[in-house]
Amino acid sequence: MTTPIIRFQDVTKRFGALTVLDDFNFDVRQGEKVTLIGPSGSGKSTVLRILMTLEPFQEGNLELAGLSYHEPQGRGEFKASEKHLHRIRSNVGMVFQSFNLFPHMSVLRNIVEAPVAVLKMKRDEAEGRAVELLRMVGLLDKKDHYPSQLSGGQQQRVAIARALAMRPRVLLFDEPTSALDPQLVGEVLGVIRGLAHEHDLTMLLVTHEMRFAREVSDRVCFFDKGRIVEQGEPERFFSNPEQPRTREFLSSVLNG
Amino acid sequence: MTWSQYLVPLLKGAQITVMISLASIVLGAIIAFVAGIARTSANPVISGIAFTYVVLFRGTPLLVQLFWFYYALPLVGVSFDPITTGIMVLSLLTGAFGAEVVRGALLAVPPQQHEAARALNFSKSYTLWHISMPQAIIEMMPAFGNLAVQNLKDTALVSLISIADLTFQAQSLRNITLDSATVYTLTLLGYFIIALCLMVIMRLIEMKLRRGAAFPRSAHS
Ligand SMILES: Nc1ncnc2c1ncn2[C@@H]1O[C@H](COP(=O)(O)OP(=O)(O)OP(=O)(O)O)[C@@H](O)[C@H]1O
Ligand SMILES: [Mg+2]
Numbered sequence: 001m002t003t004p005i006i007r008f009q010d011v012t013k014r015f016g017a018l019t020v021l022d023d024f025n026f027d028v029r030q031g032e033k034v035t036l037i038g039p040s041g042s043g044k045s046t047v048l049r050i051l052m053t054l055e056p057f058q059e060g061n062l063e064l065a066g067l068s069y070h071e072p073q074g075r076g077e078f079k080a081s082e083k084h085l086h087r088i089r090s091n092v093g094m095v096f097q098s099f100n101l102f103p104h105m106s107v108l109r110n111i112v113e114a115p116v117a118v119l120k121m122k123r124d125e126a127e128g129r130a131v132e133l134l135r136m137v138g139l140l141d142k143k144d145h146y147p148s149q150l151s152g153g154q155q156q157r158v159a160i161a162r163a164l165a166m167r168p169r170v171l172l173f174d175e176p177t178s179a180l181d182p183q184l185v186g187e188v189l190g191v192i193r194g195l196a197h198e199h200d201l202t203m204l205l206v207t208h209e210m211r212f213a214r215e216v217s218d219r220v221c222f223f224d225k226g227r228i229v230e231q232g233e234p235e236r237f238f239s240n241p242e243q244p245r246t247r248e249f250l251s252s253v254l255n256g
Numbered sequence: 257m258t259w260s261q262y263l264v265p266l267l268k269g270a271q272i273t274v275m276i277s278l279a280s281i282v283l284g285a286i287i288a289f290v291a292g293i294a295r296t297s298a299n300p301v302i303s304g305i306a307f308t309y310v311v312l313f314r315g316t317p318l319l320v321q322l323f324w325f326y327y328a329l330p331l332v333g334v335s336f337d338p339i340t341t342g343i344m345v346l347s348l349l350t351g352a353f354g355a356e357v358v359r360g361a362l363l364a365v366p367p368q369q370h371e372a373a374r375a376l377n378f379s380k381s382y383t384l385w386h387i388s389m390p391q392a393i394i395e396m397m398p399a400f401g402n403l404a405v406q407n408l409k410d411t412a413l414v415s416l417i418s419i420a421d422l423t424f425q426a427q428s429l430r431n432i433t434l435d436s437a438t439v440y441t442l443t444l445l446g447y448f449i450i451a452l453c454l455m456v457i458m459r460l461i462e463m464k465l466r467r468g469a470a471f472p473r474s475a476h477s
Contacts, residue, residue, distance in 0.1 A: 052371075052374070052375050053374065054374060055372050082380075086377060086379075089374070089375070089377045090377055092375075093375060093376075096375075098368055100368045100369060100371065100372035101372075102369065102372070102387060103391065104390045104391055113376075113386070114377065114378060116374035117378060117386070118376065118377045118378060118379075118382075138441040142359070145369065160377070163375070163376075166376060166377065234264065238420070242377055
């Protein structure tokens with residue numbers, strides 16, 4: 001594969017007068033596992049939210065799996081039709097910091113709902129896949145529970161299974177362990193670590209877990225003020241950061 | 257006439273009151289959902305129409321609304337019998353207040369739920385009916401319970417467009433017997449019993465919804 005699965009070209013994103021991304025350029029290869037790190041407010045979540053079509057952007061071009069986010073005749077704030085956005089989203093999934101499971105649905109239904117309603121999968125087949133996914137995240141015994149009956153770590157594992165049930169080519173993680181008690185972080189990272197071995201799955205991960213980033217990613221990108229200040233293969237990146245700003249950040253998170 | 261003889265006309269009136277109240281609560285609830293959802297629409301024409309309706313009915317006295325539909329509307333050639341008029345006006349009034357309840361509960365669904373639904377590629381209408389509404393409807397029930405009782409109390413005004421409801425029967429009885437104390441005590445008691453029944457029914461519906469949803473309130477607060 002020569003063309004990247006994700007390509008940001010001079011993307012500019014503003015919230016009113018605040019420019020969050022300014023001529024942002026960023027490519028991700030298919031199957032690549034990329035970690036985004038950086039200080040609060042630097043625009044990491046914004047990058048993921050734009051990819052998930054949760055946020056529109058103002059200028060530049062963005063492509064995912066060969067689909068441009070703006071249609072030539074596009075209208076509205078997304079400059080694209082709902083149908084086109086639907087097509088884009090069928091390639092992407094997202095895992096949120098706050099899990100965002102549907103509280104009125106059982107664990108199993110949380111996972112089955114979208115494949116049945118959106119992919120028009122047969123319910124039996126969807127349930128079969130959901131059971132497999134729940135086994136993979138180690139929560140098969142909780143399939144009839146409701147989200148409120150689960151710990152944060154368990155909810156996040158269900159949320160990962162729910163995203164995977166849609167068979168995304170790109171999976172986005174926005175600080176998936178930040179809302180968890182420290183003793184629950186490990187079980188969620190364990191599941192993500194397992195996914196990192198999936199050859200074809202492209203992963204974009206925003207995290208503050210530096211050790212984990214070093215372990216699972218092919219590339220680490222350091223974000224500051226809406227730009228990638230430095231990026232590289234994790235061994236090199238963490239042992240020998242080039243930019244002073246990167247060093248400053250790394251020492252603050254590793255010692256702080 | 258003894259007080260037990262009062263019961264026959266009063267019960268007849270109560271029957272009409274219950275019928276009008278139940279009909280306008282059910283119709284009002286349907287209107288409330290339609291208008292409440294329309295209020296949250298991104299389309300300014302749809303939300304504008306819904307907003308105008310809600311403001312008009314919440315901002316004018318019920319009695320004047322009744323008179324307008326009963327006496328003014330026929331002047332442009334549209335007329336209904338008193339009972340239909342009563343049910344229609346009460347439904348529209350309950351619907352206007354209910355629309356705000358529906359809208360408020362829909363807006364109270366955390367935005368993260370919409371983002372999760374979008375990330376899973378659910379359509380907007382699927383998200384409304386399968387993600388937002390099941391969470392919102394439970395939050396609506398206590399307010400709907402209050403509206404139902406308010407609706408019952410409001411039905412007393414339909415006696416003024418010559419409907420023989422409980423209040424109307426009470427007035428006639430008092431005019432004949434001049435026994436205000438007994439007649440109005442019985443009437444109050446009658447409304448109170450109907451209100452109690454309404455409260456119990458609304459509570460049962462709420463409990464059923466809550467059990468159907470089977471998720472504790474704390475789940476999203
Ligand atoms: N909906 C919004 N409206 C206005 N400003 C916003 C909005 N969302 C984000 N921002 C601003 O955009 C900037 C980038 O936000 P973003 O959430 O992408 O940062 P982040 O790198 O994910 O930070 P954190 O580590 O705190 O999650 C911040 O200054 C933030 O205040
Ligand atoms: Mg963030």
